[in-house]
Amino acid sequence: MVSEFPTLEELGTGGKRLLSRVLTRLETHARDAETAEFLDRVCTAKGGCVLGLTGPPGVGKSSLTDALIKTCRAEEKRVAVLAVDPSSSVTGGALLGDRTRLKTDPTDEAVFVRSMAARNRLGGLSDHSVAAIAVLRAVYDQVIVETVGIGQSEGDLRQVADTVVLCIQPGSGDSLQFMKAGIMELPDVVAVTKADMGALARRAASDVSGALSLGAVSRSSWNVPVVEVSSQTGSGVADLVASADAHFDTLVEKGLDExxxxxxxxxxxxxxxxxxxxxxxxxxxxxxxxxxxxxxxxxxxxxxxxxxxxxxxxxx
Ligand SMILES: Nc1nc2c(ncn2[C@@H]2O[C@H](COP(=O)(O)OP(=O)(O)OP(=O)(O)O)[C@@H](O)[C@H]2O)c(=O)[nH]1
Ligand SMILES: [Mg+2]
Structure with a gap:
C-alpha cells in the first residue's frame, strides 16, 4: 500500500502546505494504524526542541511568542508555533483567530503557526495536539506551544515540552498563586511579563524568586530562573532565550533520548x-x-x- 503520509525527508522539504495537509490528516484519521506508524517514525526523529509557554489569559504569551519567533529567525532557526485554545470547544473557535494574531510573514517558509482546540481533556492538550507537536518537532528547530493556565496545566505541558516556561503577570496575584501552588510541579523557567511596568514587575519577580527559594526545591540540580521580560520593549527576551537554552542543554547532557x-x-x-x-x-x-x-x-x-x-x- 502506498503511504498517504510523506517520509520524513519529504516532510522536511515539502513546505507549509504539505505540513498543514499532514496535520489535518492526523485529525481526520487519528485512529488509523498507518497514522500511528507515521507518528512513531516522526516522534523518534532527532528534531528540534519544544518550548512550552503557559500562563493565565492575557499575561502576554502570544506577544512573547512573537518576540521569540523574531529571535529564532535572527538566528536562522526554523520555528513552529502551536497555540492550544482551551475555550474553542465552547466558543466554536471564536478565540482562535485572536490567538494566532502573530505578526508573521506568511511567505516565510521557516515560520509555521497553527491553532488547535484542547479537546477531550480538562484544560489540557488533546491527542491531536500531542500528535501535531511530534510532527512539528521533527521538522522545525524550535517549536513553541502556547497554552492557557496556571498551576494545573504545567504537568500536561511537560508531557510535550522539553522546557516549560510559566508566564506571570505583574500585579495580578499570580505570584501568590504560584506560592500557594508550591507543591505542584514547577516550571523550568518563570517569565514575569510586561517588565516595562517597572516596579510591579520587579515586585512580582522578587515574590516568585522568594517562593522558589522557600520551597525547598530539590527536584533536580536545575535552579528555576526568574526572568523579567517585556515584549513591548524587547528587554529580557535574550535572557529568557538564554535561560531556556541553558535548560535544554541540561537535558541534552543528561541524554535527550531518555x-x-x-x-x-x-x-x-x-x-x-x-x-x-x-x-x-x-x-x-x-x-x-x-x-x-x-x-x-x-x-x-x-x-x-x-x-x-x-x-x-x-x-x-
Ligand atoms: N505593557 C505591556 N503590555 C503587553 C506586553 N506584552 C503583551 N502586552 C499586552 O497584554 C495583552 C495580552 O497580550 P497577549 O500576548 O495577547 O496575551 P496572551 O497571554 O497570549 O493572551 P491569551 O492568548 O488570551 O491567553 C495585550 O493587550 C498586549 O498588548 C508587554 O511586554 N508590555
Ligand atoms: Mg495568546
Missing amino acids: TRQKQHVSWFKDMVRTEFGLAGLDMAERKGGEDWLLLARRRPFSSFHSFASLIRQRLF
Missing part, C-alpha cells in the same frame, strides 16, 4: 486513560503479558493502537 522516551510513555498512558479510564491504564501497566510501557518508549502511537485493538477485541 527525556523523550519518558514523554512517549506518558503520551501512551494518557491515550489509554482517555480512552479506557483507570481500568485500562491498570491493564496496560500490569506485569506478566506484553510490557506495553516498554514498547511505548519507542513506539507510543502504534503501541496504543495495538493495545486498543486488543482491549476492544476482549470487550466486544
Whole structure:
C-alpha cells in the first residue's frame, strides 16, 4: 500500500502546505494504524526542541511568542508555533483567530503557526495536539506551544515540552498563586511579563524568586530562573532565550533520548486513560503479558493502537 503520509525527508522539504495537509490528516484519521506508524517514525526523529509557554489569559504569551519567533529567525532557526485554545470547544473557535494574531510573514517558509482546540481533556492538550507537536518537532528547530493556565496545566505541558516556561503577570496575584501552588510541579523557567511596568514587575519577580527559594526545591540540580521580560520593549527576551537554552542543554547532557522516551510513555498512558479510564491504564501497566510501557518508549502511537485493538477485541 502506498503511504498517504510523506517520509520524513519529504516532510522536511515539502513546505507549509504539505505540513498543514499532514496535520489535518492526523485529525481526520487519528485512529488509523498507518497514522500511528507515521507518528512513531516522526516522534523518534532527532528534531528540534519544544518550548512550552503557559500562563493565565492575557499575561502576554502570544506577544512573547512573537518576540521569540523574531529571535529564532535572527538566528536562522526554523520555528513552529502551536497555540492550544482551551475555550474553542465552547466558543466554536471564536478565540482562535485572536490567538494566532502573530505578526508573521506568511511567505516565510521557516515560520509555521497553527491553532488547535484542547479537546477531550480538562484544560489540557488533546491527542491531536500531542500528535501535531511530534510532527512539528521533527521538522522545525524550535517549536513553541502556547497554552492557557496556571498551576494545573504545567504537568500536561511537560508531557510535550522539553522546557516549560510559566508566564506571570505583574500585579495580578499570580505570584501568590504560584506560592500557594508550591507543591505542584514547577516550571523550568518563570517569565514575569510586561517588565516595562517597572516596579510591579520587579515586585512580582522578587515574590516568585522568594517562593522558589522557600520551597525547598530539590527536584533536580536545575535552579528555576526568574526572568523579567517585556515584549513591548524587547528587554529580557535574550535572557529568557538564554535561560531556556541553558535548560535544554541540561537535558541534552543528561541524554535527550531518555527525556523523550519518558514523554512517549506518558503520551501512551494518557491515550489509554482517555480512552479506557483507570481500568485500562491498570491493564496496560500490569506485569506478566506484553510490557506495553516498554514498547511505548519507542513506539507510543502504534503501541496504543495495538493495545486498543486488543482491549476492544476482549470487550466486544
Ligand atoms: N505593557 C505591556 N503590555 C503587553 C506586553 N506584552 C503583551 N502586552 C499586552 O497584554 C495583552 C495580552 O497580550 P497577549 O500576548 O495577547 O496575551 P496572551 O497571554 O497570549 O493572551 P491569551 O492568548 O488570551 O491567553 C495585550 O493587550 C498586549 O498588548 C508587554 O511586554 N508590555
Ligand atoms: Mg495568546
